[in-house]
Amino acid sequence: MNQNSKKMFVAPLYSKQKVTKSVYRLDFYEPDLTPLFRAGQFVNVSIPRCKEIVWRRPFSIHRVNSDKGCFSVLFDIVGRGTLALKNIQKGDKVNMLGPLGNSFECPDDTEQVILIAGGLGIAPFYLFLQQLEHRDIKKTIFYGAASAERFCCLNEFEQLDATLYLTTDDGSEGESGLITEPLWRYLETAELKRKTVLYTCGPTLMLKEVQKISKQFKLPAFVSVENVMACGFGACMGCAVPLDQPGEKRYLLACTDGPVFPINEIVIDG
Amino acid sequence: MVDLNIKIGTIEFKNPVMVASGTFGYASEFCDFFDPSVLGAVITKTVTEDFRPGNPPSRIVETTGGMLNSIGLPNSGVEPFIREKMPFLRKIKTRLIVNIAGKTGDEFARVVEKLEAVDGIDGYELNYSCPNVKEGGLSFSADAAVAEKVTANARKKTRRLLITKLTPNVTSIGDVGKAVENGGADAISAINTVVGMAIDLRKKKPRLSTITGGLSGAAIKPIAMAKVYELLKRTTLPLIAIGGITDTTDALEFLLLGACAVQIGTQNFVNPAIGRDVVEGIADYCRENHIHHISDFTGSLVI
Structure with a gap:
């Protein structure tokens, strides 16, 4: 995927579905970028109306519907950010960065x-x-x-x-x-x-x-890989993934080198 | 027409909005979001003499109104920096400040010496104060005498703009500020991150691999403001304010206090175009308030 196509954009919520007891699917309307999204890539989503939450929240792109111009994310309510995201309503505009990462x-x-x-x-x-x-x-x-x-x-x-x-x-x-x-x-x-x-x-x-x-x-x-990240585009260097190699430790970044890696090249830990 | 030009030492900047080291990569990371040429200056991620892998994960934690980091200055070293990063950085049509760190005073001086031969660099920011480097980065600015000596050593190697970045994690930032002024710095930038810690109750473990890290973001703005205020009283050097600037209002407040410029840090992660937004926001504020030159506004705080 061409890294140069990432953008900051605002997408309205098109629909919201409860998928399981705590998992939600949000469909966003973004006809220009939707056809560009590749499986494995993610969007970094700003949590609306929640000032004490500093970072965006990264979500894999779950599916696209190019005819409708919509893409979807799927998330579990695990903390304050995802709880706030669950509460947004149809038509609410959400600021995002994407598409991010490789595929x-x-x-x-x-x-x-x-x-x-x-x-x-x-x-x-x-x-x-x-x-x-x-x-x-x-x-x-x-x-x-x-x-x-x-x-x-x-x-x-x-x-x-x-x-x-x-x-x-x-x-x-x-x-x-x-x-x-x-x-x-x-x-x-x-x-x-x-x-x-x-x-x-x-x-x-x-x-x-x-x-x-x-x-x-x-x-x-x-x-x-799933990783905590402050930016999602290679600036904070927070999402370090250790390379599996002898000698001095080396790290890749989940956001820009990944999130998809050949499984035997990295250390899976945690 | 609003004039946002400022001068630090002998160098002119098109506006007082800079981006803080370690929050803007080497600028290329941001080019999809806006043209960094609109900024007053780009300050690079820290460059050290040799390759550094950085700290093991986990390196970052979100906290209320801020974040903790313990990245550990990963970078490829000064020679690869010159080869791989400078060609792009040179193309950005604004001032370029290279942030430097070293394990010893001599290493600071050696990195400056290597960069002296490279064109397209307008100045250096000495990072005395990264709290996440075990080898004692902190000690350079915790001890006023050492801080003075390291600045003086770097000063001998360059006539370019020399900025010393100070930590708030000291008894008296004013003493250290005074010392780097004596050492020959052209300006001070402050503050670097505030030492902090976070714990995971469920895992019963610290959240950062290095246990403690550096707190940044909106949460530290009042601390930064008090430290900048103290430095303004104690030194005559131009002050570049850093700490929790998330919007135009925050930036204007630091200018009002007397900082000649500001650096935006953590907010670059959240809104990658914040630098551009603040430049435009300051221009708008000046127009609305009939401020013709930003220097007419700087330091006009009524106490």
């Missing part, structure tokens, strides 16, 4: 993509699948959540041309346990002659496991 790339010779998401890590994968829609690639999603009612947009993912594997921590939907368990089994039995690429986003434990899996099966894997 998921899928090499031309790819025959299978496997998306591994935990919790809200599912957010960027809807747009990724939208973008892969017309490519002749086998698409498989491994999606884990705490419990059945925490899954986001399941019926919409089911409508996409992808095979879906689900797990929950409490066994209330799909298999009980970590999402990487069925992934291990799948890869052990699957036909891996196809050129397969893994993509993952979600909790640290899951990412570490995908790192192992990627090494074990010698499959290229990309991770979208």
Whole structure:
């Protein structure tokens, strides 16, 4: 993605949906930029009418609807910022920076993509699948959540041309346990002659496991990291991601070098 | 027509709005948002003699009305800075101040010496006061005698504008200000960040990898104002005010107090075009209040 296209813009809220008990989807009207957004990229959103909140809040672009000129973000209410954002109303204008960061790339010779998401890590994968829609690639999603009612947009993912594997921590939907368990089994039995690429986003434990899996099966894997950031465009240098290499510590920035990284090039920690 | 020109030492600036070191990268990060040429000056992220990786995460925490940082001056070192960053910085049509830090007084002087051979630089800002560098950056400005000596050493190497940036984390910022004046600085910029700390109750751990860090943003504006006031009383040097400036009003208040210029810091992260907005805001204020030259306004505070 061309880094030069980032902008500060004001987009009105087009619609708001409650997706789960605490997850909301906001659709913003921005017809000029929406067609430019690539899966994996993010917007850094100013929290309206909330002076004590200093920073913007970064959100992956969840999906686009170019016909309507809308893009969506998906977020869980985890603190003051997201709580304030939940309360905005249709038509409210929200200041944002974007599109920021790099994106998921899928090499031309790819025959299978496997998306591994935990919790809200599912957010960027809807747009990724939208973008892969017309490519002749086998698409498989491994999606884990705490419990059945925490899954986001399941019926919409089911409508996409992808095979879906689900797990929950409490066994209330799909298999009980970590999402990487069925992934291990799948890869052990699957036909891996196809050129397969893994993509993952979600909790640290899951990412570490995908790192192992990627090494074990010698499959290229990309991770979208989540990081606290003050600016989102490379100025504050707050969102350091340690490079996995011997010798002196080196850091990349989640906002401009990422958020998508080859999973075996960085240290996943936290 | 409003004249926002100011002069510090022998250098003219087109307006009194600068961007603080470490909050504006090397300017290229901001070019999608506005043309930095409209600023009075660009001050670069800190340059040290050698490569520094910076501190491990987590480096930043949002706090009420501000933020804590412990970035640790990551930079590629002075030679790569000259090679990789200067070609772009030179193209910006405004003043360029390079911020410098060192582990020792000699390192400050050596970095100045290397930059002296490079054109397109109008001055240096000596960063004595980064609280996040273990090797003792803090000690340079905590001790007035050392602060004077380091300024004097750098002074010997250059005739360019020499600004010393001071920390508020000292018993008497006035004493240190007086010392760097004696050392030959052309101007003082103040304040750098205020030492602060934040804790994560759930994890029962400090929020920053270095435990403490530097507080910036709107939360520190009253501290900055008191420190600038003290420095104005104690030295005759031009004062460049830094600390919690988030809009035109904040900037005007510091000019009213007597600062000849201001630096915008943390707000650059939040509104990347804030520098342009404040330049325009000051011009508008002057027009509305029939101030023909900004110097007619500077220091007109009634006490």
